[in-house]
Structures are given as C-alpha cells and as structure tokens.
Amino acid sequence: xxxxPRFVLDAVGDPVEPxxxxxxxxxxxPFSHPPGPDPFLARLDEVLRDTARPxxxxxxxxxxxxxxxxxxxxALDDPEPAGHERTRGVRRLLGENVLRRLATLDRLxxxxxxxxxxxxxxxxxxxxxxxxxxYRGWFRVKSEGHEHVPTEGAAVLAANHAGxxxxxxxxxxxxxxxxxxxxxxxxxxVDRWAGGLPFVGVFLARMGxxxxxxxxxxxxLRDQQLMLVFPEGMEGIRKPVTQRYRLQHFHVGFVEEALxxxxxxxxxxxxxxxxxAPILFxxxxxxxxxxxxxxxxxxxxxWLGPLGLLPYPVSYRIVYGEPLAFxxxxxxxxxxxxxxxxxxxxxxxxxxxxxxxxxxx
Amino acid sequence: xSRVLVTHADQPLGLRIVKRLFHDPAIESLLAVxxxxxxxxxxxxxxxxxxxxxxxxxxxxxxxxxxxLFHSGRVRESGIDTVVHVPRHGAAPEPERPVVSGLPVRTxxxxxxxxxxxxxxxxRHLVALGSACVYKLASGNAACxxxxxxxxxxxxxxxxxxxxxxxxxxxxxxxxxxRLRVVLLRLPSVVGDGGEVYLNALLEGPPRxxxxxxxxxxxxxxxxxxxxxxxxxxxxxxQDAEGVFNLAAEETLPLSRxxxxxxxxxxPVPGWAVRALQGLGVLGDAAPRRFGITLDTTRARRELGxxxxxxxxxxxGGDGRPRLEATPL
Numbered sequence: 001x002x003x004x005p006r007f008v009l010d011a012v013g014d015p016v017e018p019x020x021x022x023x024x025x026x027x028x029x030p031f032s033h034p035p036g037p038d039p040f041l042a043r044l045d046e047v048l049r050d051t052a053r054p055x056x057x058x059x060x061x062x063x064x065x066x067x068x069x070x071x072x073x074x075a076l077d078d079p080e081p082a083g084h085e086r087t088r089g090v091r092r093l094l095g096e097n098v099l100r101r102l103a104t105l106d107r108l109x110x111x112x113x114x115x116x117x118x119x120x121x122x123x124x125x126x127x128x129x130x131x132x133x134x135y136r137g138w139f140r141v142k143s144e145g146h147e148h149v150p151t152e153g154a155a156v157l158a159a160n161h162a163g164x165x166x167x168x169x170x171x172x173x174x175x176x177x178x179x180x181x182x183x184x185x186x187x188x189x190v191d192r193w194a195g196g197l198p199f200v201g202v203f204l205a206r207m208g209x210x211x212x213x214x215x216x217x218x219x220x221l222r223d224q225q226l227m228l229v230f231p232e233g234m235e236g237i238r239k240p241v242t243q244r245y246r247l248q249h250f251h252v253g254f255v256e257e258a259l260x261x262x263x264x265x266x267x268x269x270x271x272x273x274x275x276x277a278p279i280l281f282x283x284x285x286x287x288x289x290x291x292x293x294x295x296x297x298x299x300x301x302x303w304l305g306p307l308g309l310l311p312y313p314v315s316y317r318i319v320y321g322e323p324l325a326f327x328x329x330x331x332x333x334x335x336x337x338x339x340x341x342x343x344x345x346x347x348x349x350x351x352x353x354x355x356x357x358x359x360x361x
Numbered sequence: 362x363s364r365v366l367v368t369h370a371d372q373p374l375g376l377r378i379v380k381r382l383f384h385d386p387a388i389e390s391l392l393a394v395x396x397x398x399x400x401x402x403x404x405x406x407x408x409x410x411x412x413x414x415x416x417x418x419x420x421x422x423x424x425x426x427x428x429x430l431f432h433s434g435r436v437r438e439s440g441i442d443t444v445v446h447v448p449r450h451g452a453a454p455e456p457e458r459p460v461v462s463g464l465p466v467r468t469x470x471x472x473x474x475x476x477x478x479x480x481x482x483x484x485r486h487l488v489a490l491g492s493a494c495v496y497k498l499a500s501g502n503a504a505c506x507x508x509x510x511x512x513x514x515x516x517x518x519x520x521x522x523x524x525x526x527x528x529x530x531x532x533x534x535x536x537x538x539x540r541l542r543v544v545l546l547r548l549p550s551v552v553g554d555g556g557e558v559y560l561n562a563l564l565e566g567p568p569r570x571x572x573x574x575x576x577x578x579x580x581x582x583x584x585x586x587x588x589x590x591x592x593x594x595x596x597x598x599x600q601d602a603e604g605v606f607n608l609a610a611e612e613t614l615p616l617s618r619x620x621x622x623x624x625x626x627x628x629p630v631p632g633w634a635v636r637a638l639q640g641l642g643v644l645g646d647a648a649p650r651r652f653g654i655t656l657d658t659t660r661a662r663r664e665l666g667x668x669x670x671x672x673x674x675x676x677x678g679g680d681g682r683p684r685l686e687a688t689p690l
Contacts, residue, residue, distance in 0.1 A: 111673065
C-alpha cells in the first residue's frame, strides 16, 4: 500500500520498554494471548536450547523415552508447560531452519499484526506444519531454478495451473519460502469466487493470498512483494485430463501490471498438479445451476463424497525459469498498448509451455 | 498565511483539527463553528493574545443558519480563505426523515457548506473530510482501494452510507473548479483519544455487541485522529493539491479484533440470519458487512507529502484496561 517506510515497524517482535508515562504497549491481543514475550519466539528459544542438548542416545539411561502411543499423566510439579509435548512434535516437524524463516515474517506486517491485504504471520505459523507435511510427505516436492527468483524487490511468477484444488499455489509458496534467502512469502492471486467464500476467503487472506483485482496486484508490486499468478485462471484448474500439460488461454492483466511496476516476470512450471485430480468431465450446466465455477467428475469425485476431492499423492516438480525482463525494453506506458500486451502475454505462455514440456514425464 | 474556518469543531475530530491548526504559525486566524457550546479546551485559545481564534454556534444543516454564518460580518471581516468541513460524527440522526429539501443531515450540510464556499468571494479553498465507506466492497476479505476505485452505488445500501456517498459526490463534482480548490480526504475508521473510534457505524457510541456474517471478517484500515489533523494541515498548505485523497495509517485490523480491542463483542451468525434481520430492519445502519477494504495512500504521500506520524496498537490505559492507542512513530 505504501511507498514510504513500510518497515518502520520492523521492531514488532522486539520487547518494548514501557514508557514512564501513558500506556504500555502490549503488541498482542490480551484477549487471545497473555501479555508477555511472544510465544513463538519463546518456542524458537526452546528449539535452540534443544539443539544444544545431547542427542537422546547420549542422555542418561535413567530417563525413559516417553510412550508416544499414549498420553502420559503429568505430575503436578512437572516443570514442563502444558502442551509442551504437542509443540515439541510441531517444532521437530518444522525444524530450526523453518522456525528461523518464520520469524522473518513479522517484518511484513504492521504493529497490529496484519498487513493491508490481511496477511497474519501468526496464522501462517499455525498453518505451516500442515502445508509442510503436504510438501514433504504427500507431494514430495522437488524444485530447481531458485536462482532465477529475485532475492529482493518485486517480481511476478507466472505458473501453469491445474488440479481442481489450488495445492499447486500452496506448494509453490512453501517451496519459495523454504528455498529463497532471505525467505520470501509469495503472494498468490486467487479467484474472486474463492475469495468470497466464507472461511475460505478469510483463511486465504491470512495466509497472504489476495483476490485478483488490479489494485491488489499493483499495490503489492509497489510494496516490493513477490507475486504468484496463474494466468490461466479457472480455465486451468478445471481443464479435463485430456488437456493436461496444455496451457489454456492466458489473461493479460499480470503483464500490464508488471510493465507498469517495471518488474520481471519469472516463468514457472509446476509438474504434478496436472495429475493430482484428473477431471474426466466438467458438468457445466450443473455448475451454472449451483453457481460454482466447475462441477467436475473425477475417478473419485463425487463417488467418495468430499474425500474424493483429496489430491492424489503425486510427486511435484517445480522449475523456475529465467526471468523475462520486458520492463527493460518497454516503459510503463506500454501497458496501455493492448496489442503489445497480448504479444508479451503470448511470450510468457510459450515460455511456461516450453518449461512444462521439458520437465513433464 | 491562511485564514481558516473549521466546521463541527465541537466534535472530537473537529476539536483535534482546531488544536492542530491553532498551533500552526502559518494559520493567521481560525474560526471554529459548532452546534453546541464552545468546548472547555477552547477557553485558552479564545483568551489568546493577539486574538486569532473565535468560536461561533451554527447548525449547518439549516439553510438560514448556514447563510447567516457565511455572510456574517465575522466571516467577511476575518477574510476566511479556507474552509475545513469536518463531517458530523456518528450516524446522521433520523436518516429517513428529511431535514432540508428531503436530504439527510450529512448531505444537507455538505451541500450548504459547498454552496456557500462557492458564493463567498474570499473563500478559495475547501478541505472536506469524507469516509472510505463510499467504496464498493469487492469480493474477498480485503482489497486495497485507490481513489479511482468504484463507489458503491447499489440502491440497497444503507441510508448512512448513501449520505456519505452523496456528500462525497457533491465535493467530487467541484474538483477542478476555477473558483474553488477542493481537497476531499477519505478516511477509514478514526481512532481518537481513549481508544474511541469514529466514522465507523459499527464501533461508534457506547459498547454494544454487533453481528457479523459467519465465516467473514472484513479487514479495516485505521488512522489516528492526530494523523487526520496532520493530513488536513498538509491539504491546506500544499498549494497545488486538489482532488480526492485516501488517508490511512499503516495499521489494519479485522473487524472482530477491532471490536474486541474497543471493548465490544462481535458475534458471528449465519448469513441467512443476518439477511433475515436486515429484512426486518433490526440491524439498521449498522448492517454487517462480509468484505472489507484498506486504503492505498500512495497519492496522499506523493502529492500531499503525507506520511503517517502515529501508529496504532493495543495498549493498556491508566486504568489497566486494554484499549487502542495512537503513539508517535
């Protein structure tokens, strides 16, 4: 939203000395968190302490490994805080590297803990274990070409889209977050329909995703953020299995905004999402009747009910191509030239298609 | 040097603006207009030497009162060249009941102030405060809107929002006029002293629970009343500035969090129940919204040189209770 010193509030997570007079800054909602140090940072400290401890095999024999299958009754004088066992599991799943990366998210938001588009780092921290499990265990994501993603400043990643549910966006965002240094949170553009759904819209916004309006995209690029767009839109996500790995028509808005903001476009190929939910038919009359973007028939949906929407455990491969720096050849005024924008959009589409064709099985 | 008239100076936002402008050495004289008696804090301004502050009472929603004020000897003699129109806080009283020519109070005031600014020869500059609630709420939890974004002209909007939009359009129509330089500042929810919130129908007045559709939590921009006053100051002094500007701080909050931070409860209810209550007219102007907006302030930063000087956070007041507080950056 801003051009000015957006990160003047970098010290959000730092302890604030209470002023001699007037109110004391809390920095957290006392209705949801007790006042005091950031629980996330406290957990981070615990992880760092854990790494300094000897591995379990070197620990004294007298200490028995806890029975993971049953919850152990706790003694009243047990010094460990409530929920420690649970958070330890989460911490092990995430690992120190991820925890350190998560700690950098706070610089993206203001004192209240949100940015202008609804990103809430605390919500990302809560949801990341789930997405990380999908990333590592379910989709077994492999990726390459991270050197093509700018380490700072704005850029637009344009990727192919498929798979009924947008796990491709989520996995790409996790991959970028894990493999860029400093860690970058990709702000994916989501369809207006999804953004307007109860709970879903709020969840997407808290994860940093935005509804695809021009104002949102322009504002985020001005804010030096990394955008992830799927120029095929809904057409990509509902294409039948016969069309897999064939890119659909690309919308042109992202090229216009990239030209206006003078930022590069990084073509990105996502292999695997095209197989995660093969659509046999799209019953369009039913979709219109139910006011849904698609009414798919897959080998598992609707036969297994909502479970049938679960993606198959296909392995993902994400490849980031060399950036297309259209802005170095054309000025911001080129965004108003419809023919040129269409031509450049086709260039992006062809580049992504070539990447997909090169990498697909 | 400017000679400034401030309307609704007896309301919290007007009070803040008057205080700011009074201490501005580039303001030669200040005429504050309010409906009620002069606030006590104005006593030291009124006693200042040499006298450069005056306070008059007038109901600007009434044609005769507004006309008497703008054509009075006070305005003529003091050579007022700038008018700062502060909107009436809270919902317009009895918005369904016509006050002047069938217009709700806020629209009537805006029309009369604008009309008299155009009539009085010495007035060359009008700074009007509007609300960000005029924007159309796009689908999605948050959309960052610019000044050119679409206004909500749906016939189904509440009378409160309609009044804001009517006033906005009245001022907007005069942008570019040779006779008058108009600056319209669109404001989000304004956080004042003691954590009070203004210009948000859901959060103004005494704490009471409000309903919101289940599964939605609109994101809202905030601004401190002190930053509003600073924005007005910029609008007065930047000579070539004209048009519409969004003003907002960096901070945003979801409605549920903002409600809890102002001591209110936000009760999620299913959408069908909200629609039923709206149909029965139970919710009135405080109709719950599913989507929110935040404001893109790029233009104000670029053309007015406005940078937020305060950030808004949760703080613990002297009484130990948590409340919203604006603290200097």
